[in-house]
Amino acid sequence: MPTVTIKNFGKFYIKGRKTLLDFLVDKNIPINASCGGRGRCGLCRVRIQKPPPPNDIEALLISEKLLKNDYRLACQKQTSEDIELFMPKVKAKKTAKKEGFGLALDLGTTTIKAGLVDLKSGKIKDKTTVFNPQNSLGGDVMTRISAAVEGKYKQLRESLLFGIEIAKEKIGIAKPIFTTVVGNPVMLSFYLNKPVSGLSRYPFRSAIKESTFLKNPTRYVFPIIGGFVGGDTIGGILASNKYQREGIFLYIDLGTNGEIAVIKKDKIVALSAAAGPAFEGVGISSGSLAVAGAIDRITYNKGFRFRTINNKKPIGICASGLIDLLALLLNLGWLQEDGRLIKKIEIDGFGINQDDIRKLQLAIGAIHTGIEVLLAKLGVKPSEIKEAILTGEFGSSLNLESLTKTGLLPNGIKQLRFEPDLPLQGAIMVLLGNDALERVEKIKKLSEHLELALEPDFQKKFVSNLKLTSWS
Numbered sequence: 001m002p003t004v005t006i007k008n009f010g011k012f013y014i015k016g017r018k019t020l021l022d023f024l025v026d027k028n029i030p031i032n033a034s035c036g037g038r039g040r041c042g043l044c045r046v047r048i049q050k051p052p053p054p055n056d057i058e059a060l061l062i063s064e065k066l067l068k069n070d071y072r073l074a075c076q077k078q079t080s081e082d083i084e085l086f087m088p089k090v091k092a093k094k095t096a097k098k099e100g101f102g103l104a105l106d107l108g109t110t111t112i113k114a115g116l117v118d119l120k121s122g123k124i125k126d127k128t129t130v131f132n133p134q135n136s137l138g139g140d141v142m143t144r145i146s147a148a149v150e151g152k153y154k155q156l157r158e159s160l161l162f163g164i165e166i167a168k169e170k171i172g173i174a175k176p177i178f179t180t181v182v183g184n185p186v187m188l189s190f191y192l193n194k195p196v197s198g199l200s201r202y203p204f205r206s207a208i209k210e211s212t213f214l215k216n217p218t219r220y221v222f223p224i225i226g227g228f229v230g231g232d233t234i235g236g237i238l239a240s241n242k243y244q245r246e247g248i249f250l251y252i253d254l255g256t257n258g259e260i261a262v263i264k265k266d267k268i269v270a271l272s273a274a275a276g277p278a279f280e281g282v283g284i285s286s287g288s289l290a291v292a293g294a295i296d297r298i299t300y301n302k303g304f305r306f307r308t309i310n311n312k313k314p315i316g317i318c319a320s321g322l323i324d325l326l327a328l329l330l331n332l333g334w335l336q337e338d339g340r341l342i343k344k345i346e347i348d349g350f351g352i353n354q355d356d357i358r359k360l361q362l363a364i365g366a367i368h369t370g371i372e373v374l375l376a377k378l379g380v381k382p383s384e385i386k387e388a389i390l391t392g393e394f395g396s397s398l399n400l401e402s403l404t405k406t407g408l409l410p411n412g413i414k415q416l417r418f419e420p421d422l423p424l425q426g427a428i429m430v431l432l433g434n435d436a437l438e439r440v441e442k443i444k445k446l447s448e449h450l451e452l453a454l455e456p457d458f459q460k461k462f463v464s465n466l467k468l469t470s471w472s
């Protein structure tokens with residue numbers, strides 16, 4: 001039976017498998033563990049005789065000097081073999097307003113999302129979404145990359161960092177003890193102060209590939225898959241829990257930079273399709289993000305009927321409402337398949353015009369083409385897809401019929417699941433556990449990137465998919 005020998009306390013025999021931290025807590029030996037043993041606060045340091053080399057978390061959370069002096073984290077050490085250690089004195093805790101909180105960030109082109117997590121209890125305390133202030137320098141990533149290359153890099157980076165500060169202020173945390181960051185490769189490059197010029201032209205190479213650990217403050221930035229498919233897709237796939245499962249799954253993040261992946265057990269193939277910000281309600285005359293008051297469901301029965309998020313007074317129409325509306329207009333014959341609107345439409349003061357329809361057509365055509373190319377690449381028929389998982393700025397009531405009627409999704413998908421914040425959830429999962437960190441690296445390893453624009457017939461396919469009609 002393995003033993004733990006603690007100077008000035010004694011020798012103990014260990015029954016069962018547990019971490020050194022769990023053992024110390026069981027024995028009422030004082031130790032500071034603000035994050036509840038999740039490897040995020042770095043406070044459960046103990047000095048171990050002949051310790052093994054530090055793992056990534058220990059290298060991140062313990063200074064080099066202390067590492068050299070054999071300090072390791074009790075929460076990272078299993079008691080499966082004999083351990084001898086010295087307990088450092090536990091200092092009286094300073095009472096900070098938000099001690100023991102971690103922050104998860106999803107850096108999107110249009111929005112920045114943040115989640116505040118109490119690391120001890122594992123509870124999500126709050127979530128918030130703010131507009132990315134970079135929007136004032138261009139609505140899509142290509143415009144921002146061009147602006148950066150032309151000398152506005154610093155301004156763009158500062159805008160992003162400012163947006164993060166606004167999100168932190170809104171959520172009420174100044175100094176999280178650990179931050180995890182997902183985002184598309186362009187946003188992650190700005191965040192990490194890496195050049196974006198490699199993404200301005202073919203072969204669209206990002207300056208970042210692997211995950212990054214940063215000290216002072218402590219942060220973990222997700223790796224990317226390739227091209228414009230980023231850590232947000234890895235986070236979303238992690239949170240969807242669908243990799244290495246039986247069956248074929250389709251993952252779609254309908255943001256400005258639409259990211260699509262087909263998950264076939266041990267293989268993940270992903271690409272990005274430039275959808276533009278229409279699905280986030282940006283550039284649409286009555287568009288809205290999926291927030292309280294946004295119209296997210298529209299039906300027709302001798303007149304339009306609608307529902308708003310949280311039953312609040314309507315403020316605009318979010319993506320799920322817009323897709324419902326397109327499908328209804330097609331059914332009613334007020335919108336033609338080529339996108340021509342033949343009747344003036346108004347719902348409670350919110351209209352949709354020809355220009356809006358064109359933008360939505362482009363967004364739907366881009367996603368349709370991306371899915372089509374991926375399925376063809378893997379030799380998968382739509383009817384073989386066990387579940388389509390959608391994430392992004394939709395209302396909660398996505399309607400499969402509207403999605404197939406407009407051509408956004410193929411017919412025959414057995415099940416549709418929608419969760420608005422999967423990438424952020426992935427970042428939260430990493431805040432809460434080290435096995436999630438390992439799974440991130442696994443997903444990265446299993447993933448292959450495909451460059452949509454290089455696919456034969458891409459342009460031809462895209463033009464033909466601009467038709468608002470079901471897949472043939």
Ligand code: FES
Nearest residue numbers: 037041042044075
């Ligand atoms: S308890 Fe070990 S790092 Fe927080």
